[in-house]
Amino acid sequence: MRPSKRTLLAAAALILLILTGACSSKPFLIVHYQLPPATTGLQGREVSLVIADIREDKALLSQSAAKSLREFNGTYSLVVLKADGSGNLLGVFDLEALMAETFKQRLNLLGLAVTPPAAVTENVLEIKLKEFKLDLSGRKWVVNASYQANLSGNGRLLATESVNGSAERLKVMGKSDAEKVLGELLTDMVNKLDLAKLFEQARR
Numbered sequence: 001m002r003p004s005k006r007t008l009l010a011a012a013a014l015i016l017l018i019l020t021g022a023c024s025s026k027p028f029l030i031v032h033y034q035l036p037p038a039t040t041g042l043q044g045r046e047v048s049l050v051i052a053d054i055r056e057d058k059a060l061l062s063q064s065a066a067k068s069l070r071e072f073n074g075t076y077s078l079v080v081l082k083a084d085g086s087g088n089l090l091g092v093f094d095l096e097a098l099m100a101e102t103f104k105q106r107l108n109l110l111g112l113a114v115t116p117p118a119a120v121t122e123n124v125l126e127i128k129l130k131e132f133k134l135d136l137s138g139r140k141w142v143v144n145a146s147y148q149a150n151l152s153g154n155g156r157l158l159a160t161e162s163v164n165g166s167a168e169r170l171k172v173m174g175k176s177d178a179e180k181v182l183g184e185l186l187t188d189m190v191n192k193l194d195l196a197k198l199f200e201q202a203r204r
Contacts, residue, residue, distance in 0.1 A: 027073040028092055029175075032183035033102050034081045035109055036191045042199060043111030048121040051100045052128045060095065062135040069175060076182075080105050095132065102190050103127060110195055123158075123202070126150045131164070134178060141181045142168045145189050151198045158202035163192050 061069060076098045081087045093101060104114045107125070115121050131146040146164035150157055165188050169181040 025071040025175075026077075027071050028075040028077050029069075029072060029182060030077045030079065030179045031098065031186055032079045032081055032087070032180075033105065033190065034183075034187045035083060035105060037083050038109050039196075040111040041196050044113075045111070045123070045199070046113045046115060046121050047107060047123045047125050048115045048117055048119050049100060049103060049107065050117045050124060050126040051096045051103075052126060053096050054128050055131060057133065060132060060134055062133060064136040065134050065141070065178070068136050068171075069178065078102065095129075098186075099127060099129060102186060106190050106193075107195070112195075122153055123199075124152045125198075126152065134182065136171065136178075137168075139171050140168050141171055141178045142166065143181050143185045145185055147189070149193055149198065151202050153202060159198045161193060161198060163189055165189050165192065 059066075060074065061072065066072075075092050075094055077092050078090045078098055078101060079087050080090055080102075090101060103125075107114050126149070128148045128150065129145075130148065131144055133144050135142045135144075144164075144166045146162070149161045149163065151159045165185060167181050167185040167188070169177050169184075171177050
């Protein structure tokens with residue numbers, strides 16, 4: 001039996017709705033963070049994590065990048081990738097929450113228990129974000145970032161380390177290339193911090 005005209009129209013409308021939804025722009029950027037191999041060198045320790053955004057320019061996008069990513073609303077969808085290739089979508093965050101969740105994942109992988117910023121703990125890890133900027137230079141996405149990590153105990157600064165880096169990627173697929181370069185730099189910047197060394201310095 002042939003489908004009725006009403007059925008065909010309904011099916012066509014459903015397909016159009018699906019295609020329209022698939023093509024619509026997302027207001028957030030999808031960022032993939034790749035966890036390093038797991039270690040337990042700091043197993044059993046506890047640390048309070050604080051993120052301080054001290055950037056002079058709070059905007060992620062340069063003027064040229066903003067023209068290409070007009071729908072971006074300042075939020076990020078975080079996907080955490082494990083060493084075995086599996087991944088978990090953790091939700092949508094603003095920049096400070098994104099940094100907090102990413103560093104929390106890294107700290108947990110080292111065996112550290114992470115407590116909220118207001119908690120009273122022996123150690124406090126403060127990440128002072130100094131730069132995080134995405135630019136579109138010609139046909140290339142370019143991202144630069146830097147931060148300072150301070151480890152304190154009993155109100156006294158015990159160890160510090162500065163981390164900075166940059167990454168670039170040719171703009172071929174537009175927004176997806178911007179998301180890839182952000183994920184690459186975020187992974188590099190978070191994993192570059194030598195947390196074991198920081199705690200070792202703090203014990204001296």
